Amino acid sequence: MAERVLGRVRAGGPPGLRVAAWALGSMHAALLTLVGLLLAFPGGELGNDLDGLSTGVGLGLYALLWAASLLGTAGALRRIGHDISASTDRVVGAGALWGGVAGAAFLIVGLLALAVYATVEGVGEGTVGATDTVFGAGVVAAGSVIGGAFAFAVGAMVGALLALVDVALLTAARAVAGGPRARP
Amino acid sequence: MDALAGSTLAIDSLVIDGHLLVRGVHVIAATLLVGGGVLAWAAWLDARSGAEGSRAALRLAIRYEWLAWGALGVLVATGVGNLGVFGEALPAPETRWGRALMVKLGLVLTLLLLSAVRVLALARLRVDAEGEAGDARMARAVRVVPRLYGVTALLGVGVVATAEVLAHG
Numbered sequence: 001m002a003e004r005v006l007g008r009v010r011a012g013g014p015p016g017l018r019v020a021a022w023a024l025g026s027m028h029a030a031l032l033t034l035v036g037l038l039l040a041f042p043g044g045e046l047g048n049d050l051d052g053l054s055t056g057v058g059l060g061l062y063a064l065l066w067a068a069s070l071l072g073t074a075g076a077l078r079r080i081g082h083d084i085s086a087s088t089d090r091v092v093g094a095g096a097l098w099g100g101v102a103g104a105a106f107l108i109v110g111l112l113a114l115a116v117y118a119t120v121e122g123v124g125e126g127t128v129g130a131t132d133t134v135f136g137a138g139v140v141a142a143g144s145v146i147g148g149a150f151a152f153a154v155g156a157m158v159g160a161l162l163a164l165v166d167v168a169l170l171t172a173a174r175a176v177a178g179g180p181r182a183r184p
Numbered sequence: 185m186d187a188l189a190g191s192t193l194a195i196d197s198l199v200i201d202g203h204l205l206v207r208g209v210h211v212i213a214a215t216l217l218v219g220g221g222v223l224a225w226a227a228w229l230d231a232r233s234g235a236e237g238s239r240a241a242l243r244l245a246i247r248y249e250w251l252a253w254g255a256l257g258v259l260v261a262t263g264v265g266n267l268g269v270f271g272e273a274l275p276a277p278e279t280r281w282g283r284a285l286m287v288k289l290g291l292v293l294t295l296l297l298l299s300a301v302r303v304l305a306l307a308r309l310r311v312d313a314e315g316e317a318g319d320a321r322m323a324r325a326v327r328v329v330p331r332l333y334g335v336t337a338l339l340g341v342g343v344v345a346t347a348e349v350l351a352h353g
């Protein structure tokens with residue numbers, strides 16, 4: 001999965017933009033996590049929240065967020081034709097669309113991974129039979145459709161916000177390196 | 185014989201202690217991020233001698249950015265893992281440790297955003313370096329880009345210092 005996502009990032013655009021896609025995709029995942037920590041820690045609940053996560057699951061979740069973020073960033077860059085001078089509207093529109101795709105992908109892959117883990121563990125312990133597996137597959141399919149639509153909406157909002165952050169960062173980068181201004 | 189048994193036990197604990205592995209990866213990623221950043225900064229300072237040098241510094245900097253953003257992702261993931269080890273014993277935000285953590289998270293956030301400006305500036309330069317305006321753009325870059333590398337390298341050192349306070353302070 002990660003290789004495929006990285007392949008997509010590497011595939012598109014001029015060489016300078018490949019590294020920008022890698023950096024922005026990585027930055028979005030790190031930024032979302034950091035903002036989450038900065039909001040949760042002062043409330044005093046962070047320890048309890050993290051206590052329920054094993055190290056492996058936590059790292060897996062971050063890897064999934066990172067991969068979804070790279071997918072969304074690469075997709076949004078392709079949508080604007082790798083033109084980093086594109087207007088703010090176009091960048092935010094592309095960010096919203098591909099943020100939605102990344103959000104849905106995050107939820108569906110996460111659900112599938114959880115279902116596979118629960119099935120393998122249940123079969124190993126002898127507590128899951130063929131009927132349970134079919135029922136579980138139905139639950140995952142329904143969850144993917146309903147939850148996927150919700151995750152798309154949430155991802156679209158997050159993607160639009162992150163695109164606005166990117167526009168601000170691009171403006172700062174232009175001030176440093178020069179080059180054409182963003183089109184209005 | 186006892187010594188041999190002791191060292192085998194120590195190796196076993198190293199292998200099975202996932203938390204130690206996570207901490208080790210965290211430290212290695214920080215080393216690559218900060219050490220590489222200082223090296224890239226030095227390359228840009230060296231590049232002030234001419235256009236050819238600045239193009240070589242740009243190539244090195246792009247290679248560093250591939251590594252640095254991977255290291256940053258690993259740092260954030262393992263950093264959350266390090267916090268998770270505390271579980272419910274995570275110190276409260278109003279303690280000295282809690283305040284140090286907030287400072288560290290603030291520094292990491294600043295480092296993240298400034299590093300993004302840095303890599304986007306490089307991406308612009310990389311795209312334009314081959315064009316007609318390339319030489320003029322590179323001449324401007326060697327004046328400004330080293331400062332960005334300097335600031336982010338110093339911020340990285342600051343993050344490492346707060347990490348030391350959190351671990352041993």
